[in-house]
Amino acid sequence: MAAFTSSFVSTHILGSNASDNLPPSRVSFRRPISISAACAPAAERAKTHIASRPRSFYDILGIQTGATCEQIKTAYRRLARVLHPDVATSAQNENPARDFIRVHEAYQTLSDPEKRADYDRSLFRRARPMRSPFVTSATLSRRWETDQCW
Amino acid sequence: MAEPQYTVASDSETTGEEKSSSSFPEIAIGIDIGTSQCSVAVWNGSQVELLKNTRNQKLMRSYVTFKDENPSSGVSNQVSNELEILTGAAIFNMKRLIGRVDTDPVVLASKNLPFLVQTLNIGARPFIAALVNNIWRSTTPVEVLAIYLVELRSMAELQLKQTIRNVVLTIPVSFSRFQLSRIERVCAMAGLHVLRLMPEPTAVALLYAQQQQQLVHDNMGSGSEKNALIFNMGAGYCDIAVSATGGGVSLIKALAGAPIGGEDLIQNMMQHLVPNLENQSLIHGANEIRSMALLRVATQDAIHRLSFQTSVQVDVDLGNGLRICKVVYQEEFEKVNQKIFEKCESLITQCLRDSKVNIEDLSDVIIVGGCSFIPKIRNLVKEICKAKDLYQGMNPLEAAVCGAALEGAVASGISDPFGNLDLLTIQNTPLGIGISADGNKFAAIIPRNTTMPARRESLFTTTRDDQTEALIVVYEGEGSKVEENHLLGYFKVVGIPSAPKGVPEIDVCMDIDASNVLRVFAGVRMTGNDHPVAPFMEVRMPTVDDGHGWCAEALHRAYGSALDVTTIHK
Numbered sequence: 194m195a196a197f198t199s200s201f202v203s204t205h206i207l208g209s210n211a212s213d214n215l216p217p218s219r220v221s222f223r224r225p226i227s228i229s230a231a232c233a234p235a236a237e238r239a240k241t242h243i244a245s246r247p248r249s250f251y252d253i254l255g256i257q258t259g260a261t262c263e264q265i266k267t268a269y270r271r272l273a274r275v276l277h278p279d280v281a282t283s284a285q286n287e288n289p290a291r292d293f294i295r296v297h298e299a300y301q302t303l304s305d306p307e308k309r310a311d312y313d314r315s316l317f318r319r320a321r322p323m324r325s326p327f328v329t330s331a332t333l334s335r336r337w338e339t340d341q342c343w
Numbered sequence: 344m345a346e347p348q349y350t351v352a353s354d355s356e357t358t359g360e361e362k363s364s365s366s367f368p369e370i371a372i373g374i375d376i377g378t379s380q381c382s383v384a385v386w387n388g389s390q391v392e393l394l395k396n397t398r399n400q401k402l403m404r405s406y407v408t409f410k411d412e413n414p415s416s417g418v419s420n421q422v423s424n425e426l427e428i429l430t431g432a433a434i435f436n437m438k439r440l441i442g443r444v445d446t447d448p449v450v451l452a453s454k455n456l457p458f459l460v461q462t463l464n465i466g467a468r469p470f471i472a473a474l475v476n477n478i479w480r481s482t483t484p485v486e487v488l489a490i491y492l493v494e495l496r497s498m499a500e501l502q503l504k505q506t507i508r509n510v511v512l513t514i515p516v517s518f519s520r521f522q523l524s525r526i527e528r529v530c531a532m533a534g535l536h537v538l539r540l541m542p543e544p545t546a547v548a549l550l551y552a553q554q555q556q557q558l559v560h561d562n563m564g565s566g567s568e569k570n571a572l573i574f575n576m577g578a579g580y581c582d583i584a585v586s587a588t589g590g591g592v593s594l595i596k597a598l599a600g601a602p603i604g605g606e607d608l609i610q611n612m613m614q615h616l617v618p619n620l621e622n623q624s625l626i627h628g629a630n631e632i633r634s635m636a637l638l639r640v641a642t643q644d645a646i647h648r649l650s651f652q653t654s655v656q657v658d659v660d661l662g663n664g665l666r667i668c669k670v671v672y673q674e675e676f677e678k679v680n681q682k683i684f685e686k687c688e689s690l691i692t693q694c695l696r697d698s699k700v701n702i703e704d705l706s707d708v709i710i711v712g713g714c715s716f717i718p719k720i721r722n723l724v725k726e727i728c729k730a731k732d733l734y735q736g737m738n739p740l741e742a743a744v745c746g747a748a749l750e751g752a753v754a755s756g757i758s759d760p761f762g763n764l765d766l767l768t769i770q771n772t773p774l775g776i777g778i779s780a781d782g783n784k785f786a787a788i789i790p791r792n793t794t795m796p797a798r799r800e801s802l803f804t805t806t807r808d809d810q811t812e813a814l815i816v817v818y819e820g821e822g823s824k825v826e827e828n829h830l831l832g833y834f835k836v837v838g839i840p841s842a843p844k845g846v847p848e849i850d851v852c853m854d855i856d857a858s859n860v861l862r863v864f865a866g867v868r869m870t871g872n873d874h875p876v877a878p879f880m881e882v883r884m885p886t887v888d889d890g891h892g893w894c895a896e897a898l899h900r901a902y903g904s905a906l907d908v909t910t911i912h913k
Contacts, residue, residue, distance in 0.1 A: 274590075290798075290857065
């Protein structure tokens, strides 16, 4: 799931830390008329939104924790159209591959109901002290006693 | 001797980024080199247009004739009669043979083609030759395809009135990286720079994405995500993709493919018509070539007609007192080729399983390629996908090249005011990539159907005490044992500190960028220490060239298991 955790080769050679140069947290442009027109604001956002701590997959996709499957897919497609190396040029983004890989990782987990449930549980555990106002009752009422005994 | 038509440029020359100085972006053309037919298409500013040769053909036969001083290909050749082409001087089916060694079943099954395919069964390149004035003139699949591309390129340049440098080529899903490197070599020889090599069904998926996008623009489509299964079977290969399409983005969920196609159907039917074909078909000279050509043309014609009628009369005189006169029924054809059809079914099932898309969630089932006219193929695809109808919106013989032309326009940075090029393909890896570990087992690091670009890594360790070197042997494929997979390359990690076995950590990282370039990194560290003990290795793969069948054996002979690694399970 977390492809960047045990990575000493990645970290040393490719310089990827979980927190540097992340994709935009929220991309709120309308359907782009052309790809190049849509890139500029998103790239600026990418620069201004460098987060200081590892963000959740929801943050990466710029969606709320209770987002529907359709919303996840839409957010992923929007980000892919800006961050995929085929459309992102080096001037806008230093390492488009890395950003896209991260977005795809988030999408892959959240678009699979089972993986998402697992992820939500881990997220809930981690983020408990500063609970997000968007956590729905469904997330809170999980039967985590049995699932998390490991 | 005439000058060769192509230039032998080094591979690296054409991979460098060359930026056009003009403000108008240089457009890349899409080329579909088929086993049997080729086509070229280009984005003309408002839509995709297929280019025609001087004989007004959009689909040109894939062959090169070595008859005269200068070889000529199906692009320019004025001969239209199939039998006049198959005199032994014409070489075809090269897409099936490229990058294969002489122990490969596909090569062994090509020995009754009406030219020379000589094998010594030693894991080296087969010897291929054309019969010209009673002399076997040797050639290679790479040379034949390069000559073909040179003609295709000049045809396109003449019509578009501009220099063509960049191309998007469609390729079979099952091509190994070694085969891809041979295709890149072909393009380099023809002076072309490969912008993208697109698995055929993903090119079709891109065309589908564009069509769905247009429906949304015309307010006829819903705009929601649509899953499609694409089945593409031509003369040489059967390829399948499942894609999720929405908002102009085509996300490839799974790919599957195998080197089976119309050529196998022809081979099986020829063997059915002439039971002792093996003895008849040993190509020694012009006579055998003549009978094999006659049989091939008759068989091909019968198969074509069996797509539209239930029986067909085959009547052909092969010479040497051998005459075939037989009525062939559709059921007979289906029975003779049962194994091929079963393989098609298993590929579809595998692709659907890998994609994790339920059959009920398939919005469209698209079937393209030369074999898409065969009723049995149509039925089996419909049956497995539980589809009432097949998708109607595409020309089955032009879909792949149209998709390649769209990708060419998008990748060249062309934009369309009407949004027809607001497209993106998110590709994935058709084959797993990993290394030999745990005693000749294939340890996949990037599994099959991983979205590209991708970067994955695994940790390995030594298998012996005080092992200071480790051999990293990289393979590509699906087999659980390394022998079943394609060898991509190998290198040694040195400078491992003396330690008991299992202590040093060898990190192997694989990186595939969006243009499908594979780099393998390896580094060593000791537990508890974040810093590597020696410089990292970075190797671009594949590194092995011809005779790659031997390298693995030679490595094993030289080192045994002394430098083996084993997986660290976390």
